[in-house]
Amino acid sequence: MDQQALLAAIGFLDQDLNYPDIANAVIGEFDDNRRDIIRNNGDVPPRNENYFEETVPRYTMDDFYRHFRMQRQTFELLTLALGRQNNPQVHIIPFEKKVLLGIWLLAKPESFLAAGDRFGLAPSSAHAIYSQIVDGVMNLMDDVITWPNMQRATAIANFYKNYNFLLLFHQVFRERSNGMPGVIGAIDGCHIPIKQPEANPIDFYNRKGYNSIILQAVCDHEMKFTNITVGMPGRMHDSRVFRNSPLYRQMMNAAHPLISPENHLIGDSAYPLLGSLLTPFRNNGHLNAATVNYNTKLSKIRCIIERAFGLLKGKFRRLKYLDMSDELLINKTVAVCCILHNFILNNERLNEGELLEEEAAEEVPAEMMPNEREGNERGQHKRNYIVDLLVRV
Structure with a gap:
């Protein structure tokens, strides 16, 4: 016609x-x-x-x-x-x-x-x-996935610290205890299965035996994403994904730091220990009761990001396998699911029945980079301070 x-x-x-x-x-x-x-x-x-x-x-x-x-x-x-x-x-x-x-x-x-x-x-x-x-x-x-401003960060940190008081209002942390101060979010990565890319099949073939891209995300205490990075090849280690993300560059910007000194994210041992990112002590068989207590409390808080991934994949089942060839559309699809995840949580009560069990990640300990030495020292001081603080809680 x-x-x-x-x-x-x-x-x-x-x-x-x-x-x-x-x-x-x-x-x-x-x-x-x-x-x-x-x-x-x-x-x-x-x-x-x-x-x-x-x-x-x-x-x-x-x-x-x-x-x-x-x-x-x-x-x-x-x-x-x-x-x-x-x-x-x-x-x-x-x-x-x-x-x-x-x-x-x-x-x-x-x-x-x-x-x-x-x-x-x-x-x-x-x-x-x-x-x-x-x-x-x-x-x-930009309107739905937002980094917490100073007022919001303080509210989130107080939630983690005063968990028992707010338990009645937030069921997502039921039967979990903490007391750790300054936490404004948890960070982790998850694999999104894709079909084998024609141009670069090796880099996207992950250690678990399938092709994937990585979604790195930070979430708050309500399982809402506050930052996402989408599209790194599945073979990449979590620490390398983190160091190649815009979030890392913002966190390492000394002139305009993204996170105030009294606040921090929490992650597993795959992430570097920084003043703005606390990780568990490596279990070398010689941990004392205080460090074990710290690791336990951190783990109970950190699992919120795994639950957020489980909710995301439970709602949007297309993420179980993206049978697409357009790399840009693949990345957009993952990002859009994260945006809708937040949009729904902003307007509805959480439906825990939709959570899928997230596959456990392989925690390969991160090695410190030369530019992280100062941040690592601040992280060690802060972590040791919190270990002592939690003993007195």
Whole structure:
């Protein structure tokens, strides 16, 4: 179909309509249908034309949540947030339908063919819409994944320190004890399985025996991500991922430090000990009762990041295996899941039933780098001070 002919055919319509967008959408759908017909030897492929229009509106609250991993009210807020990015125009496909399709593809490990069939769309249309929604959610990152400011950092640190008082209000730390001061978040990395990249299969083949990229994240006491780095090859050690991340450069910036001296992150032994990042004592068989107590308390707090990864992967099952070839789209997909993870937690109560058991990471102790010597000394002093402090708690 010729675009100019189509534009002429609708030329009598209201001049405010966006003719090129309408024409391109119609032509695209026409071409998708034509390709499908050719592939199926002239038979029009069957599609579910009324899933969005008739089935979804009849879903109960539980049905909607089970399929789309969020409450209907949260979906409406998300649609509003994404809709503000779009110029007013005529949508051949309703915008709400596009958002639902995008969420569906993140929540379930379905092909674009299967998802497109459910929503009455060609696979190529489903892929184009998915990319559009992913880009839209990416634009929300700076508003949804935020580093705690001074006031927020103090509140988080006080939560960790005064755990018993706040237990009634935060069930995520039930049956865990701490008392460690100054903690504003926990850091760790997790593997996201991908199919073997054609260009560089070796670096992405991890020590666990499959291809992956690494998601490094920091989360707060509510399992909300405050910083993420996505896309490092799966073969990389956690400490190398950390040292190659923007977060590390910000933390090591002496002129404008990201974390105040009285605060710090906590991580496992795969991370370097710094004044702004506390790690456990290595178990060399000679730990005393005080250092064992410190390690135990740190471990009980640090596991919150593992639970955050479990919740992330429990909600967005596409992360179980990303069958994609576009490296940029792979990284965006992981980042978008993290953004939606926070968006949901900002608007709903935690659903612990969705947590997946996160695979235990291999903790290869990090070696100190020359530029970390001063930070390491501050970390040792701070850690020893906290060891003594916890003995008196």
